[in-house]
Each structure stands twice: as C-alpha cells, then as structure tokens.
Amino acid sequence: MKKQIIKILTELRPEFDFSQESVDFIEEGMLDSFDMVNLVNELDTTYCISIDGVDILPENFSTVEAILKLLEKNGVK
Amino acid sequence: MAFLELKNVRIAGMSACVPKSIEYTKDNPYISADYDFEDFIEKTGIHSRRKDESLVTSDMWCAAAEKLICDLGWDKKEIDVIISCTQGPDYIAPCTACISQDRLGLSKECYAAEIPLGCSGWVYGLSYIGSLLSTGCMKKGLLLVGDARTVLPTSDPIVGFAGTATAIEFQEGAEGFKFHFGTDGSGYEAIIIPDGGARNRISAKSLQMEDINGRQLCRLQSRMNGMDVFSFAITTAPKSMKKLAEHFKLNLESIDYCVLHQANMQIDEIIRNKMKFPKEKVPMCLPDFGNTSSASIPLTIVSQLRGKVENKYTKFLCCGFGIGLSWGSLAFDSEGMVLSDLVEI
Numbered sequence: 001m002k003k004q005i006i007k008i009l010t011e012l013r014p015e016f017d018f019s020q021e022s023v024d025f026i027e028e029g030m031l032d033s034f035d036m037v038n039l040v041n042e043l044d045t046t047y048c049i050s051i052d053g054v055d056i057l058p059e060n061f062s063t064v065e066a067i068l069k070l071l072e073k074n075g076v077k
Numbered sequence: 078m079a080f081l082e083l084k085n086v087r088i089a090g091m092s093a094c095v096p097k098s099i100e101y102t103k104d105n106p107y108i109s110a111d112y113d114f115e116d117f118i119e120k121t122g123i124h125s126r127r128k129d130e131s132l133v134t135s136d137m138w139c140a141a142a143e144k145l146i147c148d149l150g151w152d153k154k155e156i157d158v159i160i161s162c163t164q165g166p167d168y169i170a171p172c173t174a175c176i177s178q179d180r181l182g183l184s185k186e187c188y189a190a191e192i193p194l195g196c197s198g199w200v201y202g203l204s205y206i207g208s209l210l211s212t213g214c215m216k217k218g219l220l221l222v223g224d225a226r227t228v229l230p231t232s233d234p235i236v237g238f239a240g241t242a243t244a245i246e247f248q249e250g251a252e253g254f255k256f257h258f259g260t261d262g263s264g265y266e267a268i269i270i271p272d273g274g275a276r277n278r279i280s281a282k283s284l285q286m287e288d289i290n291g292r293q294l295c296r297l298q299s300r301m302n303g304m305d306v307f308s309f310a311i312t313t314a315p316k317s318m319k320k321l322a323e324h325f326k327l328n329l330e331s332i333d334y335c336v337l338h339q340a341n342m343q344i345d346e347i348i349r350n351k352m353k354f355p356k357e358k359v360p361m362c363l364p365d366f367g368n369t370s371s372a373s374i375p376l377t378i379v380s381q382l383r384g385k386v387e388n389k390y391t392k393f394l395c396c397g398f399g400i401g402l403s404w405g406s407l408a409f410d411s412e413g414m415v416l417s418d419l420v421e422i
Binding site for chain 2: 032033034035036037038040041044045050052053054056057058
C-alpha cells in the first residue's frame with residue numbers, strides 16, 4: 001500500500017520525491033490545497049472509501065505514514 | 078434545526094448573462110511563481126471563463142432579467158419584489174437591488190433588498206423571496222444574483238463573471254421549496270477581504286501587495302485558506318443535502334438533477350461521490366465559466382439543462398456552500414419552467 005501511495009503522490013507532483021521518510025510534504029510545500037483535493041479524490045476512488053472532511057488536516061497528509069494511518073482509519077487494510 | 082418549507086410558490090423561469098469575452102486558462106500568462114496552466118486545468122477543471130472588467134454586476138443581471146421577463150411575457154408592473162445577492166455590488170452603497178428596480182423600469186411599489194452572501198447566496202435568496210411571495214400578498218418577484226468579480230484579481234483564472242435572474246411567482250397549491258441551512262461563523266477567516274469594513278478601515282496599507290500562498294494580493298482582495306474551505310465543502314454539502322432528504326422524506330434516487338455550487342471540479346466530484354449520484358445527474362458549467370459564486374447554480378441550470386427540463390416534471394436538489402462559512406440546500410420540483418437562452422453582452 002505504501003508503494004501505491006507514493007505512486008499516487010508522484011503522479012500528482014512528479015517533480016518531488018515522496019519516498020523520503022523525514023520530509024513533511026505540507027511544510028516543504030510539496031502539496032498545496034489543490035493537490036490535497038486531488039489526493040483525497042484519488043484515495044477515495046482507489047480504495048473505495050469516503051474520507052470525511054473533518055480529517056482534511058495537514059497532519060493527516062504530511063507523510064506517507066500519516067496517509068497510511070488515515071487509510072487504516074477508513075477501513076483500508 | 079434550520080429547515081424551512083415554503084408552499085404556494087414556484088420558479089417560473091431562469092436566465093443568465095455572461096460577458097461575451099472568453100478568457101482561456103491556457104492563455105492566462107501568470108498568477109503565481111509556480112503557475113502551470115495544464116496543472117491548473119487538471120486540478121480545477123476550469124478551461125475558460127467569461128470576463129469583462131468594464132461590466133458591473135447589475136449590467137449582467139439586468140440583461141438576464143430583461144430577457145427572462147420578455148420570455149415569460151410578464152408585465153413589469155406586476156413585479157412586486159426584487160431580492161438580490163452579490164459580493165460585487167455596483168457601489169458600496171446604495172444596494173444594487175434598488176438600482177436594479179430603476180434600471181429594469183419596475184414599479185416604485187416594489188420591495189427591494191440585498192443579501193451580501195457568496196456561494197450559498199442563490200439558495201438563501203430563494204428562501205427570502207419565497208417567504209415574501211408564499212403568503213400571496215405579493216405575487217411575482219425576481220431573484221437577481223451574481224458578481225462582476227471585483228474582489229479578486231481579475232487575472233485569477235478561477236473566477237468568472239455572471240449575473241442571473243430567477244423569476245418566482247405565487248401559485249395556489251404549488252409544491253414550493255424545501256430548505257436546509259447552516260452557518261459556521263468561526264470559519265469567517267477562511268475566505269475574507271480583510272480591509273475596507275469597520276474592523277480594518279481602508280488605509281495606505283490596504284493597497285500594499287502581500288504574498289498569500291504564492292499569490293500577490295492586497296488587503297482589499299479576497300484571500301482563501303484552501304485547506305479549510307476544502308474540508309468544509311466536502312463535509313457540509315453532503316451532510317446538508319442528506320439532512321434535507323431525511324427531514325422531508327425525499328427519495329434521493331428520484332432526484333433528476335443535483336446542482337452544486339461550481340467550486341472546483343475535484344471538490345464537486347468528491348461531493349457527488351459522497352451523494353452517490355451518477356455523473357449525468359450532476360451537471361457542471363465550471364469548465365466553461367469558472368467559479369461564478371452565487372450565480373453558479375442558476376448558471377448551471379440555464380447553460381447545461383436548457384432543452385432538457387422545461388417540458389417535463391423535474392426534481393431538483395441544489396446545494397450552495399462557501400464564504401461565511403455558509404451553506405444551504407434546496408429541493409424543488411419544476412414543470413413548465415422557462416429557461417432563457419444564455420445572454421452574452
């Protein structure tokens with residue numbers, strides 16, 4: 001699943017390396033609010049889930065691990 | 078609970094006016110240091126918009142209203158009410174509703190008032206005018222909504238100019254309108270023009286450009302916290318429509334068209350998925366006209382559904398959401414609703 005998330009992120013912003021573990025994607029400006037909208041739409045479609053708006057917080061999208069946790073919260077295994 | 082049901086009123090018709098001048102996103106040279114038009118189109122779904130800086134809001138909605146009055150065969154003397162909604166008034170004061178009464182040549186025996194709401198404005202405006210007309214004391218009215226988008230840099234490829242007119246009339250026994258409303262003023266800073274009101278009066282500082290998320294904006298222009306607005310939109314719009322359906326026992330599967338505020342293609346797509354509506358039931362005018370604020374719902378109906386709904390019984394579900402933060406959902410049925418040709422000036 002981790003690879004799949006990195007693939008989705010890379011398709012959104014091919015100019016960045018999302019495999020780096022110590023980087024905060026939001027703080028580093030790798031994802032802006034437009035990217036977040038696309039990312040949520042892509043995650044919803046890929047994993048057949050419906051991420052709630054209350055979970056649209058920078059900390060839930062700041063790293064691959066954070067995105068993994070959000071997916072797990074939405075029942076993705 | 079902010080539910081409202083108004084009986085004995087119907088939408089007689091709708092019209093919309095946009096500038097002739099088309100600006101294509103691919104031709105827009107620059108909005109920020111890292112702006113890439115292909116990326117922008119992919120992210121927002123906006124290919125073009127209408128823009129003419131020489132136009133003011135009443136130019137567009139009065140042209141739309143003139144066309145609609147003519148198509149309906151209404152006598153202007155019979156129009157008892159104008160409610161307007163804009164965030165781009167012709168003047169700070171007086172309100173554009175009063176100016177429009179005169180421009181349209183309506184009777185001086187006319188109720189005219191204005192609501193300064195944004196993207197939820199058409200739904201709220203319909204509740205105002207519907208409330209006034211549902212008693213039957215006043216019989217016909219116009220809801221005028223739209224914006225000459227003066228509160229954002231006109232180079233911003235998100236926003237489009239539009240003005241619309243919706244004709245509402247009293248009709249004994251008409252099914253009317255069903256609403257759900259919501260407000261979260263704690264999010265007032267999510268979309269805001271910081272200066273120009275009493276809190277921060279206009280000063281020399283108001284005109285200084287600031288870097289807001291990579292865009293150069295002054296404090297008399299609207300700025301947005303994209304993350305907060307996104308979170309708000311995908312949370313509240315589906316919940317509001319579901320609450321409306323539950324409260325009034327509406328069968329969502331029987332809805333013919335769900336018309337959303339045209340915020341951004343991806344945001345509307347997430348809302349559509351949450352509502353489980355097929356694409357063909359959720360028309361979009363965003364690709365051609367951009368985000369047209371309060372005008373976006375009627376503009377979508379006029380530009381996308383003309384020829385499809387006039388002669389058959391049609392069930393609509395609409396939702397407007399945006400600055401405030403404010404949101405409203407509306408269910409109404411139409412039969413014989415007149416949709417005028419798009420007016421271009």
